[in-house]
Amino acid sequence: MRQTITQLLQHANKDIDIYEAEILLSHVLKKTKEYIISNPKIKVNLFVSYKYKKLIKKRSKGIPIAYLTGHKEFFGLNFFINKYTLIPRPDTEILVESVLNYITNKNILIDIGTGSGCIPISILKNKKVTTAYATDISKKALKIANKNAHSHNVKITFLQGSLLEPLIDIIKNIDDIYITANLPYLTEEQFKTEKSIQYEPKSALVAKNNGLDLYEKLLHQIKTFSNKTITAFFEIDPSQSKNITNLIKKIFTKSKIEIKKDLSNYDRVIIIKIVN
Numbered sequence: 376m377r378q379t380i381t382q383l384l385q386h387a388n389k390d391i392d393i394y395e396a397e398i399l400l401s402h403v404l405k406k407t408k409e410y411i412i413s414n415p416k417i418k419v420n421l422f423v424s425y426k427y428k429k430l431i432k433k434r435s436k437g438i439p440i441a442y443l444t445g446h447k448e449f450f451g452l453n454f455f456i457n458k459y460t461l462i463p464r465p466d467t468e469i470l471v472e473s474v475l476n477y478i479t480n481k482n483i484l485i486d487i488g489t490g491s492g493c494i495p496i497s498i499l500k501n502k503k504v505t506t507a508y509a510t511d512i513s514k515k516a517l518k519i520a521n522k523n524a525h526s527h528n529v530k531i532t533f534l535q536g537s538l539l540e541p542l543i544d545i546i547k548n549i550d551d552i553y554i555t556a557n558l559p560y561l562t563e564e565q566f567k568t569e570k571s572i573q574y575e576p577k578s579a580l581v582a583k584n585n586g587l588d589l590y591e592k593l594l595h596q597i598k599t600f601s602n603k604t605i606t607a608f609f610e611i612d613p614s615q616s617k618n619i620t621n622l623i624k625k626i627f628t629k630s631k632i633e634i635k636k637d638l639s640n641y642d643r644v645i646i647i648k649i650v651n
Contacts, residue, residue: 378424381415386428390435399434402444403427438574450497454523459515460491461579466637467557470610470644471497473635474555477606477646480505483549487538487556487593488512490579492520492531494555499529507531510541513579538589539596546600556593557610560586565612586612587619594626597649605649613641623647 378386380400387396401408403426404419419427430443441447441462447454449463450471456462471494478484480503486495489509499507509531511517517533524531534541546552559582566572566581582588590609597605611619620632629650637643 377418377421379416379418380411383419383424383427384411387431390431395434395440396431398440399430399443400427402446403430437570439571442574447491449493450500452493452497452500452527454491454493454496455519455526456491457515457519458574459513459576460519461557461575463491463493466643467494467610468497469635469637470494470555470557470608471501473644473646474498474553474608475501478502478504478553482551482553484508485539485542485546485552485554486510486531487554488558488579488589489520489533490516490557492523492533494557495531496523496527496529498555499531500527508534508542508545510534510536510538512537513576516579538593546603549603551604552606554593554597554605554607556590556607558582558589558593560590560610560612560615562586585618586615587622590619591622594623598626607647607649609645609647610643611645613643616642616645619645 383400384393384396397408397411400411403423433443434440439462441456442458445455445457447456447463450468454463475498482504484495484498484504484507486509489495489511492509495507495509498504509520514535517535521533559580561580562585563581566577572580584591616634623630623632627649631648633646634642635644635646
């Protein structure tokens with residue numbers, strides 16, 4: 376027996392929040408939320424009802440809604456995502472805003488550990504940067520990043536590899552570089568205790584050395600390029616602010632460091648004007 380939109384939402388509301396139930400039903404029906412709200416008595420075919428109830432069951436088990444729909448909004452843009460990429464978060468928008476306040480179309484943009492590509496794509500949609508590169512160690516993540524770049528009609532050269540390694544020969548011929556990175560920065564303990572991230576790729580969240588292992592490696596890679604103007608923007612966990620500042624000062628003694636806070640007034644983005 377076919378059910379109405381209202382009946383399906385009432386059924387779902389037993390297991391998940393009504394707001395999320397509406398998002399999932401919109402996704403399955405390929406209609407807007409406004410359509411669903413305006414047409415509560417429309418009956419839904421059995422196949423769609425089955426797909427919807429299956430998604431409700433998965434969501435009730437904790438699978439993020441963004442993975443169920445395959446989409447997530449970030450910086451006012453819609454991005455494809457999947458289980459191989461992190462879900463873009465509002466905190467990372469602070470990093471994008473910070474870059475937009477500095478970068479010009481004469482600068483070269485490099486995004487490290489790009490995942491879905493949400494950082495460089497958001498920057499390029501708001502600033503006419505002529506040249507942009509992005510790297511990621513995951514081939515499957517880069518496939519999604521390429522799809523997003525194509526969807527938003529921006530030109531980014533995506534390269535597979537660890538941190539700056541795929542760009543070593545390219546960087547030798549560049550003088551003014553802007554580097555963005557939202558690398559894994561959680562500790563093993565943080566990952567274990569945070570239930571909301573258990574379905575996201577652990578390799579994109581957790582790092583050794585109290586979460587700073589990859590940032591330290593990236594800083595040492597940057598150190599090998601002398602006589603260049605490099606400005607780096609790193610997203611961090613607020614608890615790492617002091618440790619990463621000390622690390623930067625140890626590697627780059629003359630660098631200028633600025634810290635941006637998130638909407639909760641926690642240290643979230645560290646900006647480094649690097650002087651080799």
